[in-house]
Amino acid sequence: MNSKLRIAAIGTGNMARCVHGPSWKRLAEEFPDVELVCAVDRDAERAAAYARDFGYAESATDAEEMLNRIRPDGVTIAVNAEANATISTLVLRHGIPVLSKKPPAMNLAELRTLLTAARRPEADSIVPHQVAFNRRYTPIVSFFETLRKEWESEAPFRFCRCDFYRDHRYDEDFSTTMVHGYDLVKFLLHAPYLRGSIARQGVCPEHPHVRNTVIWGEMADGGAALLNFCPSAGVNLERYTMVSEKRSVTIDVPCCPGDGGGRLIVETIDSASREIITPESSPEYAWRPFQSGFYQENRAFLEHLRGDSPFPDDFLDAADLVGLMEHCRDGKTTFDFSS
Numbered sequence: 001m002n003s004k005l006r007i008a009a010i011g012t013g014n015m016a017r018c019v020h021g022p023s024w025k026r027l028a029e030e031f032p033d034v035e036l037v038c039a040v041d042r043d044a045e046r047a048a049a050y051a052r053d054f055g056y057a058e059s060a061t062d063a064e065e066m067l068n069r070i071r072p073d074g075v076t077i078a079v080n081a082e083a084n085a086t087i088s089t090l091v092l093r094h095g096i097p098v099l100s101k102k103p104p105a106m107n108l109a110e111l112r113t114l115l116t117a118a119r120r121p122e123a124d125s126i127v128p129h130q131v132a133f134n135r136r137y138t139p140i141v142s143f144f145e146t147l148r149k150e151w152e153s154e155a156p157f158r159f160c161r162c163d164f165y166r167d168h169r170y171d172e173d174f175s176t177t178m179v180h181g182y183d184l185v186k187f188l189l190h191a192p193y194l195r196g197s198i199a200r201q202g203v204c205p206e207h208p209h210v211r212n213t214v215i216w217g218e219m220a221d222g223g224a225a226l227l228n229f230c231p232s233a234g235v236n237l238e239r240y241t242m243v244s245e246k247r248s249v250t251i252d253v254p255c256c257p258g259d260g261g262g263r264l265i266v267e268t269i270d271s272a273s274r275e276i277i278t279p280e281s282s283p284e285y286a287w288r289p290f291q292s293g294f295y296q297e298n299r300a301f302l303e304h305l306r307g308d309s310p311f312p313d314d315f316l317d318a319a320d321l322v323g324l325m326e327h328c329r330d331g332k333t334t335f336d337f338s339s
Contacts, residue, residue, distance in 0.1 A: 004035040005305055008070060010063050010087055011078035011101075012041040012050035019294035020078050021054035022287075026295065027302055028055055034302065038066050063087060067094045074305045076298065077101050081176040085110040088129075092117040097128040097311070099301040103179045104131045104318050107326045114315050130301050131314040135184040135238075135253060137293030137300065140262030143279040144188075144242075144251050147264075155244040158223045160185045162240050165233035170207045174231045175325040178213065181227055181238070182321045184253075188242060191219040193320040195336040198328060204232055213328060246270075254291050261285040 007024060009016065028034045039056040040063050041047035047059035060066045067075075067090070075091045076099040077084060085105040091098040092114065105111035118126045135141065148157070164181040171177065186192060196217035204210045215227040238253040250265040264277040289295040304311045320337050327335045 003033060005033050005074065005302070006035045006037040006070065006072045007302075008038045008040065008066060008072040008075050009036075009050070009056065009078065010040045010075060010091075012039050012043075012046050013078065013080075016050065016078035017053075019289045019292065020076060020298065021050060023289045023295040023298040024076070025054045026289075027299060031302065033306070037070055037072055040066050063090060067091065067096065072096060074099070074301065076301070082106060085114055089114055089117040092127045092129065095120065095127055097301075097305060099130050099132055099298065100314075101132050102134075102183070103176055103322060103325060104315055105322050106176075108319065108322055111315065111319060111322045118315060126313070128304065128311040129314060130297075130304060130312060131318055132294075132297050133180070133183045133187070134293035134297050135180050136187050137296035138253055138262065139279050139282075139285065139291070139293075140251055140253055140264065141184070141188075141293070142296075143261075143277075144249065144264060147277075148242075148249075151244070151247060151249070155246040157189070157242040157244045157249075159243040160189050160223075160225045160240060161243070162225065162227040163237065164228065165230045165235050165237045167232070167234055167236055169231040170204070170210055171231065172209055173329055174210070174213075174229070175328045177231075178229050178328065179321055179325055181229060182215075182324050183318075184240060185217075185225045185227060186219075186321065188240060188251075189219055189221075189223045189225065191221040191223055192317075192337070193225075193324060193335070194218045194220045194338055195334070197334050198332060200331075203230075207232075215324070215328075254285070257286050257288065257291065259291075261291065 028036050036056040039047050039051040039059045042061055044061050051059040074097045077087050078101055079087050084101045088098055088100040105114055162181045162185050199214045201212040203212055210231055213229040217225040236255040240251045242249045247268045252263045254262045261279040266275045284290040303309050323337055
């Protein structure tokens, strides 16, 4: 019996090179039971260079051939958003656990296909899977989660404001980036979206498809959220403000190495004071895979594979996020996921 956890990677483009390859190279160095078996990309030269640079035993250009021949214990995916669901479905149909890129699907029809592929009726179970929503794993969000229990003993956080700005992003479909904001708001409020409204504002006459987007959302537990997305705002910034009856806590998520580990701005009513709290200083914050949570999300996938923690049911949990993406892309002005 092979005691190694054999990991394969599908997709070796820019994001894979920047964050996922370095993360798995380090994980393989840290954990002797990890074996990087194959890097797959349709571009043979790119796949071979990735395998060489990050320590994968071999490279390939055909994902299905690799799955049939090697039968890895887990597969990480870093392809473009439009191809993600197709590749994830392929891996799931082989019964192999997968770390799927965000978003897991471009629309609800694709998500239903993923859910069907993940089901194993004969075992009354699903193929283990995780969606790579890295914002959840950033040091500052983890730091906030360690402090919120004490704060919520006084009053629960019931409202979240998201300010999500980018510089000169002219994507035809910005919803595949906005989904990061949808997800972190949901993660912070501990509840899915129920219903809400969507408003848009054109900002670039030469790029009519580029629009600021404002989403007002009611959450399933009665909480609420306001999300502001500006794809061409002259700054890269992500800020999430959690509000309770006792205090507001602003979470500045790092967007570049100079942001370090991020910060919390805590403002309270009773003392009318402002306190800025940062996680303990660490050289890790200059390393993008750690600062932005990519290393930690890949490590979480490894821990799930090793049985150290249970796999989430991320595809089913992402239904409201994919639904929001689809509504924003289609120009809808309201959404209702109550049925």
